[in-house]
Amino acid sequence: MNLRRIYFILVVVALVAAACTGPGASASPSTAASAGASTSTNPEAVIDGVEEGAEITFWTFFLSPTFDEYIEDTIARFEETYPGVTVNWEDHQATFLDDYRGAIRTNSQPDVANLSNNEGWVREFAEAGKLLNLSENLPQDVIDQYFPNLFMDSVVDGASYQVPWYQAVPVEIVNTQIFEDAGLSVADFPTEFVGIPQLCQTIKDETGKLCDIRLTVSDYLAQMTYEGGVDVMSEDGSAFTFDSPEAVEWLQTYVDMVAAETVDRAALTTADDRVALELFTSGEAPFYQTGPQLIREVKDSNPDLYEQLAIAPFPIGRSGVIQPTSQGIAVRADTEFPNASMALAVFFTNAISQLEFSKIVAVYPSTPESYEDPFFSEEPELVEDSARPLAFDLISQAENILPTIPNKADVNEIVRRAVEEAIFNGADPQQALSDGVAQANELL
């Protein structure tokens, strides 16, 4: 079962019209910063020693053009709060990861960047020493404003290198028409990953449609850990262990589904997200795992399908833990303006900014204080908002259980090859994974 990347949620988020809910620029009245207020009296100004005349670059992921107004307003508020700081904002989309890596290679890494946690981006760059250690550098009262499990989402050697930003709640969007044709109802959706193969078999038998599942090809080890309950590394970090019986069982599940032709193997292993998304919006797939915002996008491109949609809770993997689907903001390790950069990161992720964001699109804050606003206890009207009352509980319980993995990108390539060998070449999963472990251990 696959964890939708924030990429998708962002695609959705970027495509969703903000019209339905209120205007995005309304700040919570009680803490509105007055124009030109000095740093000391503005409650949003929490970082001291912000450099004079600092000019910092800020990259976001897939938020333009839909959220231009929100971002620009928040930046304006930030520049009022910390006068003298200028922010240069860039939004990067499908090529964000390549662009960011390229920027590092050419010494033009942005000072502040919106990086995905569950894609493993924060871990990749923190492990490479490119991000600022925020556990050490942020004041404790700032750290305390976040859910602790989210602040410690992508931990490297016990420290956090990001502040958590908006969260998505993973759910299953169900095409009730296909389910009905297969003699199933939404309530029949399995609550655990182990029930998925049977579901797909039933759907295939009754309707001939294939399940539209896609593996997280950029972070196989994470998927193994959450979904398969696998320990991918030994306790002391001296060897990889992703050829354990649990791992083999996890891989075997997918191999069997491919063999039974209940999933499309090309869609399963493609690096290109849109393949799976398109299958769903064209009505060919029975369910799709992502955030509820996607529903609005379906409404735009396929209104008939919209009528058929329902939401089912996301099936839990063998680990029993839900992976946080979290966007974070990270600061460049060797930035010229560390205080200004941290101030920006913390500003965008404070309770006020995140509450405003939640009001214009169905994402959820990483700051418990935001949930005290009446907005979150309102009854949801649209099906895509039905996750809202559950959000607080789901988000506070999400937990990151991944170990720090050295050379993560290279190891991921090795695992990818092993998975593809098993699925496309009929290799024995145990053999493929063990070969992979041998290769990966050489990198240690």
Add this chain to the structure above:
Amino acid sequence: MRMFTAARPRTPVRTIRRVLSVVFWYAVLLLMAVVTVFPLLWIVLTSLKGPEDPIFSVPPQFLPTDPSLNSYGRVLDTLPVGSFFANSILVSVSVTILSTLICALAAFPLAKMRFRGRDPIFYLLLATLIVPVQLTYIPSFVLAVQVFHYYDTILALILPSVASAFNIFLLRQAFKSVPDELLDAARIDGASELRIWWSVLLPVVRPSLAAVGIFTFVVSWNDFLWPSLMLHTRENMTLPVGLAALQGLFSSDFRSIAAGVAMTVIPILIFFIAVQRQFVRGLAGAVKG
């Protein structure tokens, strides 16, 4: 030994056979033309399809029933296509002129002078032909970022491409075929070597210069890997890099991707059809030389 010099008698059978032959060859030519042009034609047609026109259908639908230029608008709004063209033209023209001149300068002593180190230098240049250029990209990348600091600029595309052992080699061949007497005559008249090179030698080998120029231009125009490593900001991208960015940006929106491809290919085609005769002649000439 031709025995029959008179024209053969024209019987009806022969005429029919001739007509059939002509028809046959036209059919073949047409078929090959369709095969050649089809993918691009399909792209153009797709780019004109409106939201109501399906891209995938059984059987395939070629002509848009709901034609629209929306896709073109979307691409133009998002990507600086004009800049792509401008940058490509700037780079290719600069490289062509600089390379032709500098390689012609270098080829002159190699072809027409005797001096110490001539042969070792020549063989060294020949040896560099064996080295695949992609090998040099990693150090060139480091040079561009850390030493010359021309990352993300046009200069990064121009400088490394100017010195081409291949061009030097071709021009040396061309120069060698120029009679020495021509040069010596100019020397007697008191011209400097540079003058001789410019006023006497180059005009004589103009066809070869044209061939080298055309060849260099085409290679530079279509170069992708190195520009993709160097160019980051959209406004600085050349056409191939911009197209790749288009593919990444509009990943599932085939109509827009088709519009982008069409926008870049059609002007090139128009230009090419206009100059194709010289182009083809130049290219063929390059092989003979």
Add this chain to the structure above:
Amino acid sequence: MAIESRPLPPGRGRLWPGLRRMSPRLDPYLFLAPALLLVAIFVIYPIGTVIYYSFTDFDLITEPQWVGLENYTRLLDDPTFWKALTNSLIYLIATPTLIVLSIGLAIVVNRRLPGIGLFRALYYVPAVSGSIAIGISWRWLFDRNGFVNSILVSLGILDRPVQWLSEPDFVLPIAILLTVWAGVGYYAVIFLAGLQNVPEELYDAAEIDGANSLQKHWHVSIPALRPQITFVAIISSLAALKVFDEIYVLTNRTGGILDSGVTIVFYLWKQAFTLSNAGYASAIAMALLVITLAFSVGYVRVLERRFET
């Protein structure tokens, strides 16, 4: 004819006529200087540096760290590298295919029919459009929603569309097909020029001997095209070993499932510029150099033998 054989007045024959004799000949070096300087910076220096990098662990920013032969031993055990090597060698099939098809095309268009010029230009279109534009077009042709699937499903050959470029067995063949399709017009021009130099008499003589069209071409055209065939064989095979653009676009920068489309240059690029393993990539570059060297030496031997006969 040696230049020094004619006595020249003093001061003549120098780069600047007024310049007194400083050293025996300065101007050859001055003419060569710009080119040699550029070659030194952009070819010689990189070659040396790559050799050095191949013994280091280098991420393109921080100082390279010496690791000795580690990259090379890793190379030997790396299944993707061997796959890349195999794919690059398989890609060589494009060369004979190209030669045969290009000669065929050249023969077909080498006739005086009205409008033949238009056709010749048309066949050149793929070559002029650029590898990226063409690559993108082909990627969409073979997409699940693409033309190929439309046709195959309409004809009943397929039940449901196939994502061709996600099937490992199809990636390389499609890439090779693309290269051949794009290159035929380009190389046909060269053969056409060669054909037009063949004297009519040779064809007439063959006709008198009773040869039909096919035999005429086999016995007259093809031997006459030998220099062009050699040239095209060398150029296109060296290009086939270095294929990158097609793979980049067709596999959307990934190289394909099971690395089915990965070629040596693609693997070099991937290691250096996506995974930041520039040291390891340099070792791959060395492998590429060895292969190219082997081919080039082979060609020189063959050519020498040819010219001796």
